[in-house]
Amino acid sequence: MSDSLSHPSRAQQRRNTQARILTEARRLFAESGYDRTTIRAVAAAAQVDPGLVMHYYGNKERLFARATQGEAPSLPGGTPEQVAEQLLDHLRQSLTEEPIGSLAVLRSMLTHPEAAHEFRDTSRGYKDRISAAIPDEEANLRADVVSAALIGIVIGRHLIKLDYLADADPQEIVDILRPCVRSLMKLDTPLADHE
Incomplete structure (x- = not known):
């Protein structure tokens, strides 16, 4: 050698x-x-x-x-249905592979203003793409609600470790959440291949 x-x-x-x-x-x-x-x-x-x-x-x-500092997730794009599925796919990945850098920001942003500011800045483009996919005059508010729900699930699983959420299969979580995301995005008709 x-x-x-x-x-x-x-x-x-x-x-x-x-x-x-x-x-x-x-x-x-x-x-x-x-x-x-x-x-x-x-x-x-x-x-x-x-x-x-x-x-x-x-x-x-x-x-x-x-x-x-990490790789920003790719911005969702396409039809509203495609954006909804991209969001759910990203959530599934975050539930499967603990996103340690993101978790550091999420835990810190409640007590460290710079972390909260950084999180808002980096998530703004993501939220704007969600908003653009929502056919509603309240698109910005709806996009924020969708974002908050997805963030809350990641926090509940990885940081708070809620009993059932921490141990659940990521696909099962996504399947439970799908109708809610579709409803918030004004896509009220379910997708046949996900039922």
């Missing part, structure tokens, strides 16, 4: 350390929220000195921003 395979370069060691710090920061922000997560706690979890966390990320606010 060559030395390059058995001993990572300094640059690779740095990237590994930064990745470990971000992983632990995401986990702690999701578990404890912004206010209760400290640089020291992140450093201890990542098994590094707190000064190293500060060196790489500057302060807790910048660490939070990096830890919660």
Whole structure:
């Protein structure tokens, strides 16, 4: 085995350390929220000195921003029916694979104004697409209600861990929610292939 395979370069060691710090920061922000997560706690979890966390990320606010930065979900589009199904597919995925970066923002946004502001900003485009798909003069309000329902289900499953919701099959949750989403989006006729 060559030395390059058995001993990572300094640059690779740095990237590994930064990745470990971000992983632990995401986990702690999701578990404890912004206010209760400290640089020291992140450093201890990542098994590094707190000064190293500060060196790489500057302060807790910048660490939070990096830890919660993620790929934005693709914006829904198409017919109103397609948008409704895309929303439900995205929910199914969020219920199946715990979205740790999103959970860190969701837990933190109630006590950290910047997290709430970031969440509103990043979700605005998503909500606008939902609104555009709703054939109703109250489309903006309806889009907000749909968004709040989907967010509430993710919070209930992953953060609050409501008894039945935490253990339910994601497809079953989506099937229960589908008529509600369709009704809110003024698509009152059920889709035959989902019944």
